[in-house]
Amino acid sequence: MIVAFEEYKTxxxxxxxxxxxxxxxxxxxxxERELDELRAQTASDGFWDNVEKARKVxxxxxxxxxxIASQQKRLNTWEDLRVxxxxxxxxxxxxxxxxxxxxxEALEKEITSARMDTLLSGTYDNSPAIISLQPxxxxxxxxxxxxxxxxxxxxxxxxxxxxxxxxxxxxxxGAGIKSAVxxxxxxxAYGHLKSEHGVHRLVRISPFDANARRQTSFAAVExxxxxxxxxxxDIRPEDIEMQVYRSSGAGGQHINKTSSAVRLIHKxxxxxxxxxTERSQVQNRETCMKMLRSKLMQIKEQEHLxxxxxxxxxxxxxxxxxxxxxxxxxxxxxxxxxxxxxETSNVNxxxxxxxxxxxxxxxxxxxxxxxxxx
Numbered sequence: 001m002i003v004a005f006e007e008y009k010t011x012x013x014x015x016x017x018x019x020x021x022x023x024x025x026x027x028x029x030x031x032e033r034e035l036d037e038l039r040a041q042t043a044s045d046g047f048w049d050n051v052e053k054a055r056k057v058x059x060x061x062x063x064x065x066x067x068i069a070s071q072q073k074r075l076n077t078w079e080d081l082r083v084x085x086x087x088x089x090x091x092x093x094x095x096x097x098x099x100x101x102x103x104x105e106a107l108e109k110e111i112t113s114a115r116m117d118t119l120l121s122g123t124y125d126n127s128p129a130i131i132s133l134q135p136x137x138x139x140x141x142x143x144x145x146x147x148x149x150x151x152x153x154x155x156x157x158x159x160x161x162x163x164x165x166x167x168x169x170x171x172x173x174g175a176g177i178k179s180a181v182x183x184x185x186x187x188x189a190y191g192h193l194k195s196e197h198g199v200h201r202l203v204r205i206s207p208f209d210a211n212a213r214r215q216t217s218f219a220a221v222e223x224x225x226x227x228x229x230x231x232x233x234d235i236r237p238e239d240i241e242m243q244v245y246r247s248s249g250a251g252g253q254h255i256n257k258t259s260s261a262v263r264l265i266h267k268x269x270x271x272x273x274x275x276x277t278e279r280s281q282v283q284n285r286e287t288c289m290k291m292l293r294s295k296l297m298q299i300k301e302q303e304h305l306x307x308x309x310x311x312x313x314x315x316x317x318x319x320x321x322x323x324x325x326x327x328x329x330x331x332x333x334x335x336x337x338x339x340x341x342x343e344t345s346n347v348n349x350x351x352x353x354x355x356x357x358x359x360x361x362x363x364x365x366x367x368x369x370x371x372x373x374x
Contacts, residue, residue: 004097005085008104012082019078019111023071025118035064063126063187070114077107112360117188119363124225125191129184130167130291135176136199136218143176145202145217148351150180153196155353162186167287168261168274175208181274181291183226190225195362196355197223198324205330214330218323224294233293234308240292241265242285247276264288268309271295325358327351340365341372 038061041047048054081103088096120126133150135142157164163185170178184193199220206215227233243263261276262284273291275284296308327347328334335350335358336343342361344350350358365371 002088002092002094002097004094005088005100008100009082009085011104012078012085015108015111016078018115019074022074022111022114022118026067026071026114028068028071031064031067035061035068038064059185066187070110074107074110074114077103077110081107113356116360116363119367120188120191122191122194124227125188125194127190127225127227128186129190129193130224130226130294131182131184131193131196132220132222132224133177133180134220134222135172135178136220138215138217140172140175140208141206141215142217142219143172143178144208145176145200146180146219147172147176148202149200149219149221150177150182152351152353152355153182153184153193156355157184157186157353159353160186162189165277167277167291169276170274179274190223192359192363193223194225195359196221199322201323201326203326203328203330224291224298226290227294227297231293231297233297235266235289235292235296239267241267244281260284262288264292266292266296269296269299337361337372339371 038057041057042054042061047057081100084096084100084103087093088100131153133146135146154164165183165185166180167183168179168181170180172178199218202217202219204215204217205212209215241264243265244259245261245263246259247261260279260281261274262281263272263274264285265272271292273288273295275287275291278284278287299305300308322338324339325335325337327350328336329347333345333347334343335345335347337358340358340361342358344357346354
């Protein structure tokens with residue numbers, strides 16, 4: 001008898017209760033009920049009269065279907081691996097061991113990821129996320145770092161089957177970006193990416209320094225949820241200053257031809273939002289207003305204020321708090337999160353979008369209150 005099969009049977013039996021418990025933790029029964037209700041809506045007369053509402057219903061329906069199908073796939077995988085172990089034992093076929101091993105490791109990773117989803121119970125966790133990137137002081141060096149973070153997040157999006165839209169993109173002087181804003185849509189987009197809000201620090205040998213000296217750069221990442229239209233935020237028209245400018249960077253054939261890009265400044269707080277992704281000032285202004293509403297609502301809730309009008313002055317501690325994570329390229333390689341203590345030496349993997357370890361550690365710490373000592 002090949003011992004490995006018995007060992008994996010024991011491991012599979014050990015994780016089965018956790019796998020079964022995921023169904024309840026993910027509220028799959030509730031998901032089934034909601035799915036039936038949404039399917040009934042799509043079959044009703046006049047469903048497509050409101051295209052935007054219909055699109056959101058279809059997206060929600062798709063997410064629920066994926067949620068249910070994913071759990072069923074995990075259960076099927078468990079059954080298949082158990083059968084494979086039995087078959088390998090009966091036939092004493094050692095060639096099946098690698099398949100069992102890789103299958104178990106993949107299942108374990110899937111369960112861990114699904115368990116993290118059960119921690120996403122915040123009011124806006126299932127909302128699209130709006131990520132704003134801003135380099136710190138340091139000119140080209142900091143602007144290049146901001147662009148590296150931009151690439152990191154878009155890679156993460158692609159790896160998870162999410163989608164992103166560039167809302168604003170201001171190229172840097174010579175290299176990098178002066179600022180960028182992207183909208184990310186997918187299951188629990190904000191819930192996962194809220195962990196990235198804060199200042200990110202880079203230590204490396206500067207490619208822009210002829211003397212190859214080590215440089216430290218900072219960039220701020222702001223993550224806000226995109227609010228549903230049903231949430232009302234009182235913003236007085238006289239508190240808004242609108243500026244228009246020519247678009248720049250990737251974004252379509254109209255880029256740099258007309259002053260269609262819009263920047264809104266909320267005068268009481270100093271908050272600034274920009275958008276250049278649409279073809280008209282009107283559309284860009286509407287998008288900017290949605291972004292501003294989201295920022296103001298987030299600040300209001302974080303500060304436990306009764307009214308939007310209670311927010312006074314620019315919220316530097318929200319946009320430029322103390323660094324949350326350090327990325328060290330030289331003299332050694334290490335990425336460490338200061339809040340959770342999670343770290344990895346796989347710097348290249350992180351910069352290619354491998355952020356799940358950091359995200360999972362943040363969600364776990366937020367759920368348990370077990371934060372690392374700063």
